Amino acid sequence: MSTLTSPSAEAAPTGIRALAKRVTPQLDTLPTAAAVVIFVGMIVYGEAAYGRIVQFNTLSNLLINNAHLVILAVGLTFVIVTGGIDLSVGAVIAISSVAGVMLINAGWNPWLAMLLMVLIGTAFGTVSGILIQYFHVQPFIATLAMMFLGRGLASMLSTEPERVPDDSPLRSLGEQLKIYDGPKVNDIVLTPGVLIAAAVVAAAFFMLHRTRTGRTVYAIGGSEQSAALMGLPVAKTKMSVYIISGSLAGLAAVVYTARLGSAQNITGIGWELDAIAATVIGGTLLTGGAGFVLGSVVGALVLGLMNVLITRDGGIPPEATTIITGGILLVFVLLQRAVLARRRE
Template sequence: MSTLTTTRTEPTGARALAKRLSLHLDTLPTAAAVAIFIGMIVYGEAAYGRIVQFNTLSNLLINNAHLIILAVGLTFVILTGGIDLSVGAVIAFSSVAGVMLMNAGWNPWLAVLLMVLIGTAFGAASGVLVQHFHVQPFIATLAMMFLGRGLASILSTVPERLADDSPVRSLGAQIKVYDGPKVNDVVLTPGVIIAAVVVVAAFFVLHRTRMGRTVYAIGGSEQSAALMGLPVAATKMWVYIISGTLSGLAAVVYTARLGSAQNITGIGWELDAIAATVIGGTLLTGGAGFVLGSVVGALVLGLMNVLITRDGGIPPEATTIITGGILLVFVLLQRAVLARRRE
């Protein structure tokens, strides 16, 4: 029997560096998001002050916990190459329904459970449309978005207030973790903790379970994933269910903090969450990205709002233009990375 001898070549110098870079090309957009986040903090501190301090950063987390949860859900969907436009409308329906039921005398925790399950149901419906009826994810979740918004409007068109003594409000209650000077405290809410748990769980699922790896493989090439013998159909159902369930959870967190719900809540939040995911380095075509990147993306968007408020000179209407600009920069960066990879 003939033996094949392969000559082993050790990469040296520049080649080794190029190799290391090519190994980590996928992380580049996420690293860029972290760099921008730090850059914004430094700029904010230099220009306006009072950014790098406990209460500002605590508030950043508290005010964006719901967005982080949404972005995590969308990361799953976008990694498979899909999209979920329904999350904002799901929040509206779920929160209006939840608050009305609580006010009607339901057990508040039962209502909270129902709020989450409403999200699950919407996600499952999107998943069935996409997987079993072969509807484009864009169209399927657009239909769910109109359905959710419509149902919320049927229930009520005025703000539904949550009673001040409702136990659900405790989810939004501020917990002083570290007592700083004056009001400069480290503050958390159960909502922030929920968001953190969601992020850790999502990280585990995506990087340490077969289901998570299948999510990536589907995004790389759905046909290949199927021919590799991976459970494509079940996994695609799961990502929409996860995204829907997390929108329900985000509705709970947001409602608990705000103390009221309205049918127009969450308009455009799906786009914020998509933007956060893309800024965080997830490819819109699927297959590459990190859930921690999406968290950074959500914080970039949140911090941008803080800086615009602090500046005072920038009209709030310009927020969307700046979001769009940042998004564009990141999409171009991703194209550049993909182009490098092809050559």
């Protein structure tokens, strides 16, 4: 007497096949896995070639110096997953930091000035979202226009560096906190700015990967028309991702200004490209529909560690950083193309 088995039961892999399926990375996670491998490889190479890379103080400085880039990359992740782009974040940092420091020096409450720095970014993101969603301007053009606007306003406010007062609470966000007292200078040191970046990553991870809004962001990146036909809030979500990106750019301005202790109109030039590169290196597809917040964090740390290795080497000119970044970015774009081609198959 024969027993009937369901097709799903017959198709379910068992034994070695099931184990292989579990450990084999999905296509969408392949670029992120590659970024992790590159990051670990850079650490191993740096330790072998220059030494003193795998140390608490080196890793602490890596986090402190790139906290603002991590925040920017998280914001860009939301935008790029929908298939958009935001070129204004570097200029937002310039206008936010200059305006905030000038207001503090003019006697404003420093905490109110810091809030205004974030809200300036929110305003820029809102305008970008309105242009893109309701006036149907291409994201590249809309955010490029906002980039020029932000950079111009920053130059109108001041062409000289604006220094943060020594006793300002803003500087406290850049103060180093010793978490672990190691031998000599090998300490674990963090700043409130790093903790802010960690909180942003945690909140963004939850929102993008665990909420209905996050699922809508992915659906828009997969097919905006299909997302609208499913009744998803496409307009609201597209607006929100640019508001998130702009607000996080304003927050990144607070974190960076606190660490540097000054602001000027040329701050943030090219940082939008660094943030985009970090996001792409971390596995977010430029075509939208796939990406990971933690992958963008890894991408930002890859760029930061690259600068550390170039500085340690001493023989590589700083100008080569952009060339190396471009090369790494090209590799990951080609990898993304291969993933998309495999998807279609």
